[in-house]
Amino acid sequence: MPAARPRTRIQTKNRETILDAGLEVFSTHGFRGATLDQIADVAGLSKPNLLYYFSSKEDIHTSVLSQLLDTWLDPLRRMNPEGNPIDELLGYVRAKLDLSRDYPRESRLFANEILQGAPRMRGAIEGDLKALVTEKAAVLTAWMDQGRIAKVHPVHLIFSIWALTQHYADFDVQVRAVLGPGHDPFVEAETYLETLFKKLLAV
């Protein structure tokens, strides 16, 4: 790596363009399935030019992934132990569903990575992610012990929020095919999931 040098505006802009193109292609085809040609095409740059900004395909992929987990865990991090339990949990569900709607490519990239056994993210999952879940599971357990929400397995509760919200991003094609035209999956999901979690957590 060369000594860190301040980047010009055009450099910053091109790097962003490439990372966005990489997200687009990696999220639909996985790492191996993606080609530099495709990424260059989406970015509107030549292949050698990609490799002027990033040292390798792997480098692009790593860069795309590196910021992903932070964005992904942010809503959970925001769940406030001092707040009202039901509001906090429903707020978390809504925030996670918003992520699925607004950042489906990120969701699919993450899903791709986990499906393949998390070869490039295992450390982050066993580290940051596990630590955060453990911390928040303790908050949930406290709420349950105080009788403010129903007693269920706190970690599986978090899993179920992930599964239900990410499904609408990762299986979008299937969801839309089954619902048919004239439906907004995310609007319907918001209502459905609010009902589901209210009933599950009512004491």
Added chain:
Amino acid sequence: MPAARPRTRIQTKNRETILDAGLEVFSTHGFRGATLDQIADVAGLSKPNLLYYFSSKEDIHTSVLSQLLDTWLDPLRRMNPEGNPIDELLGYVRAKLDLSRDYPRESRLFANEILQGAPRMRGAIEGDLKALVTEKAAVLTAWMDQGRIAKVHPVHLIFSIWALTQHYADFDVQVRAVLGPGHDPFVEAETYLETLFKKLLAV
């Protein structure tokens, strides 16, 4: 394609071996990510020998996929309109969770396909799958109208069963990393999901 000829036992066995190896490799690496070398290696056959039994990589992939949807939809198909609604639904959840536990490779292969926009299964999804869901959604709606289960969006109810059960196969790595050793995700999930759906569907 040559005229259909009865296959010898060794042919049948080798074809099965190859399809199983293909399932193994395709489900973890996706179509593009998988190589014939990997499949040959897992199958314990040489690469040209693979192509003696199947005309191409695509052919292996298609053959693996072709039987997948049937297996996958079977539990839903079995949901009996004449049975007890809660029992039928909880039975479906359990059957789907069993599929996740016993056939995680099939689940991941399916997830891979949908994530990529279902390039090789779109027809089946818009056809058979949609038709079955529509049929069963009508059954659910009838149960709801009779006041035998709570009124919720029937299609999203099915989506939620899929999301929650498939999560334990597709995100297995993450689930186990977060839970840590000494947990059986599927045993815990069975209890958790039974509670969740009982509460959701209680009138």
Added chain:
DNA sequence: GTCTATACTCTGATAGAC
């Protein structure tokens, strides 16, 4: 039916002109 050898294409990465 199965293998070795190989043809040919695709893809990641580099060289070097401008």
Added chain:
DNA sequence: GTCTATCAGAGTATAGAC
């Protein structure tokens, strides 16, 4: 900084011996 040309390796598929 960006491009054209090109190399080296991987990967699918085929030829042909046994």
